[in-house]
Amino acid sequence: MEKNTIELVSELTNIASPTGNTFEIIAHIKKLVAKWGYDAKVNHKGSLIITVKGQNHNEQRFVTAHVDTLGAMVRAVKPDGRLKLDLIGGFRFNAIEGEYCQIHTTNGKIYSGTILMHQTSVHVYSDAGTADRNQTNMEVRVDEKVQNDIETKALGIQVGDFISFDPRTEITASGFIKSRHLDDKVSVAILLQFLKKVSTEQIQLPHTTHFFISNNEEIGYGGNSNISDKVVDYLAVDMGAMGDDQQTDEYTVSICVKDASGPYHYEFRKELTALCEKNQIPYQLDIYPFYGSDASAAMKAGADVRHGLVGAGIEASHAYERTHQDSIDATERLIEAYLLSTIKSDNR
Structure with missing residues (x-):
């Protein structure tokens, strides 16, 4: 029986994958996506890339979530x-x-x-x-x-x-999942569920899209050497940070406007919020003051792309974390709406 997203999160959190020792979980994900017909490639650094051909091969997307943990x-x-x-x-x-x-x-x-x-x-x-x-x-x-x-x-x-x-993963009757390492295995599960849907429903994406499962994000770098020069958008799917002065919660998708590296691409951010408005997806805009993502690392590495960051709201990040099914659902809906839309060339 196929797992829903929150059950898949539980499966992933129970596979140990601290940064530097992610071989088991990468092999697990490679085997999982192979069942859906994908030929995933493991690079020399040990991360995983799945390329899905789309109608437009000249303007591509790069979407990443990281499987490495604290x-x-x-x-x-x-x-x-x-x-x-x-x-x-x-x-x-x-x-x-x-x-x-x-x-x-x-x-x-x-x-x-x-x-x-x-x-x-x-x-x-x-x-x-x-x-x-x-x-x-x-x-x-x-x-x-x-x-x-x-x-x-x-x-x-x-x-x-x-x-x-020990992740101590628990799914509650009220729709919460509490566990270590929801950062960023919630996002990995969301991308995997989207890949499964594309395969089973034979959906053709409007743009060739690279799905990158990063394995070094917690130490500051991920998919920066794997970006095709045809990539226009780089979207990191990672946790939304919660706390005092934060807008992010456990019931919406969080769209980051700025983190410790600086602002994210303004036009890309507006495109993401417009998709939320159009599809009635609950969202919050937020600043993460002590935070960096694979997208911001790509910018520091010199990638010429529009960079964005979205994710489910995660309570008590880098400790015993928690989120809710509502936030997972909202993030899934935004990812799907974005990946099934067309890149607006006039934004570049």
Whole structure:
């Protein structure tokens, strides 16, 4: 039985894919789209591109979502057998305190553990509640009978092993999905569902479109070396940031007008909002002050394209995140309306 979008999000969040170790999920997606008749290509960096030919091959689109997530690496094996962490991606140690995790060893074995403060026990440490949550104090307690670094290393655990976080994905009766790594697996699921629809309904797109599953976004770069010189539009589908002074919510699609890199393409943004107005898609315009996307990275790399950014609203980004079916639906509707429309050449 085919999964709906929110169920597909759950499937994706349960495949570990911290930046730098995305091979399993890329292979999973490649196999999935092959069932729908797509010949996806894996590039040297390990990302995935699916090109769908359209009526207009001279003015093309590039649409991306990233499958890599926050994570960590083993920085050191401590004398007591626990692990020191080195973070992958832009988040804070307090966001993962108490979280279950997995240690992925180079020899293929996976061990479970828990991320804790060294000074966790209030019965032993007077500073259990006040000590800094930082690299010195946070550690992984490995779920094996180890009491020193020699015993831990004997398991095959070493510096550079990847650490992934338990997503704890849950879909509620009220339509929410809460999980780690909704950034950006919600968007990946949305693009995959659109690709499935194009295949099963034999839809011809107005423009040749490259669907790029990026695997390095959390460290600042993605599909910047894979853009054809025929690409006119570069659309990143990523999370909408929520918080104080933000317009983004969990029930609409968020259209970014500016992030830390600067404004997004004004005419492209107006085209996206016009599609929302025409199709009665609920949306919010917003600024993400501490944020960068694969689209903004492409601009820094010198791509000559119109760049845009849309996505579902994600609460508590880079921690234990949440969004609602309504926001997913609105984002799906905008993506479909955009990809089935014609590029307005007079906007360029």
